[in-house]
Amino acid sequence: MSLRKSHELHQRRFSRNLGVGLTLAAFIVIIFGLTIVKVSGTDFGMATHEVQN
Amino acid sequence: MSDASINASTVTAQTRADEASFGDYFALLKPRVMSLVVFTALVGLLAAPVPVHPFVGFCAILFIAIGGGASGALNMWWDADIDKVMKRTKGRPIPSGKVEEGEALALGLALSGLAVIMLGLATNWFAGAFLAFTIFFYVVIYTMWLKRLTPQNIVIGGAAGAFPPVIGWVAATGSMSIEPWLMFALTFMWTPPHFWALALFMRSDYDDAGVPMLTVTHGRRATRWHILFYTGLLALLAVGTAFSGIGGPFYLTVAVVMNALFLRGAWRISRRTEEDAEADNFKVERSFFKLSLLYLFLHFGAILVEALLKPYGLGGWS
Numbered sequence: 001m002s003l004r005k006s007h008e009l010h011q012r013r014f015s016r017n018l019g020v021g022l023t024l025a026a027f028i029v030i031i032f033g034l035t036i037v038k039v040s041g042t043d044f045g046m047a048t049h050e051v052q053n
Numbered sequence: 054m055s056d057a058s059i060n061a062s063t064v065t066a067q068t069r070a071d072e073a074s075f076g077d078y079f080a081l082l083k084p085r086v087m088s089l090v091v092f093t094a095l096v097g098l099l100a101a102p103v104p105v106h107p108f109v110g111f112c113a114i115l116f117i118a119i120g121g122g123a124s125g126a127l128n129m130w131w132d133a134d135i136d137k138v139m140k141r142t143k144g145r146p147i148p149s150g151k152v153e154e155g156e157a158l159a160l161g162l163a164l165s166g167l168a169v170i171m172l173g174l175a176t177n178w179f180a181g182a183f184l185a186f187t188i189f190f191y192v193v194i195y196t197m198w199l200k201r202l203t204p205q206n207i208v209i210g211g212a213a214g215a216f217p218p219v220i221g222w223v224a225a226t227g228s229m230s231i232e233p234w235l236m237f238a239l240t241f242m243w244t245p246p247h248f249w250a251l252a253l254f255m256r257s258d259y260d261d262a263g264v265p266m267l268t269v270t271h272g273r274r275a276t277r278w279h280i281l282f283y284t285g286l287l288a289l290l291a292v293g294t295a296f297s298g299i300g301g302p303f304y305l306t307v308a309v310v311m312n313a314l315f316l317r318g319a320w321r322i323s324r325r326t327e328e329d330a331e332a333d334n335f336k337v338e339r340s341f342f343k344l345s346l347l348y349l350f351l352h353f354g355a356i357l358v359e360a361l362l363k364p365y366g367l368g369g370w371s
Contacts, residue, residue: 012072013072015074015075015076016073016074016075016078018075019074019075019076019078019079020075030112030115030171033108033112034108034109034112034174034175037106037108037109041106
């Protein structure tokens with residue numbers, strides 16, 4: 001049986017899919033936030049300084 | 054409606070009821086234990102003398118919590134056979150049939166790897182390695198090896214639960230000192246009386262599962278004396294911590310009051326017979342267990358208060 005868009009599986013697993021989706025979205029936000037903090041933080045400043053020298 | 058369609062709809066309804074929700078996978082991470090991990094790791098991170106960027110601090114706590122949760126999932130995977138037998142654990146996702154054992158293993162391994170790598174990247178690799186060691190200690194040393202081998206299982210298992218404040222401290226500083234180990238020792242010494250009180254009033258659970266709890270191997274009277282002995286050692290340690298770099302007058306006040314109450318509870322437990330306990334449905338043991346939760350929360354809360362007051366020249370002894 002092929003999966004149609006309205007298959008009951010989609011309804012049954014809605015909470016699971018929504019949870020996984022939100023978790024992945026949160027993970028993207030965390031990676032983005034960490035990147036911003038690391039890039040604008042002291043570590044990056046020191047690294048840039050070393051490269052320039 | 055044909056028999057076939059009735060059967061099909063019955064099967065579908067059954068499948069729906071057994072279908073694991075997102076919450077069932079989340080339950081594999083032992084959220085209640087995770088809350089303890091979050092709180093103690095946060096105190097370790099904030100008590101450290103090195104300021105941390107708030108977002109990096111948030112990420113550090115999050116990944117320490119995920120690492121703790123991952124080891125919980127691996128623990129549930131390995132202990133699925135005894136979880137089925139014990140009243141306290143038979144409702145967990147694997148024994149209740151909601152989640153397959155292999156799924157718990159996969160989730161535990163994946164989250165362990167993710168948590169260690171992300172903590173290393175967000176803070177430092179010393180902290181990442183420490184988290185990896187904690188997961189290894191809890192899953193392999195405690196769950197797989199010693200839990201079913203020795204009645205001191207709780208004492209050793211307590212070490213795994215005691216590591217988070219050390220990881221939090223290392224995440225902030227990248228180095229080690231005596232203070233995080235005092236926080237480690239506090240949780241480590243607190244765990245045995247906490248769990249032995251639980252074992253006293255969860256009577257047959259550990260017997261049925263064949264886990265060599267002290268109540269099973271050495272008897273309930275010996276367990277009562279062990280609770281008093283460990284509580285005495287814990288009280289010395291907890292009050293002594295007041296005079297270290299993470300202590301101060303506020304912590305000392307909390308420690309003196311809470312340890313007096315805790316010692317009183319342990320003394321009452323040690324004086325009771327099984328007949329006394331059964332007569333009032335383990336009232337003293339249950340209240341000691343509840344007090345133990347408050348005990349740990351208030352001690353770490355007091356360390357946190359001392360740390361937060363320091364920038365205003367109020368925390369600590371100076």
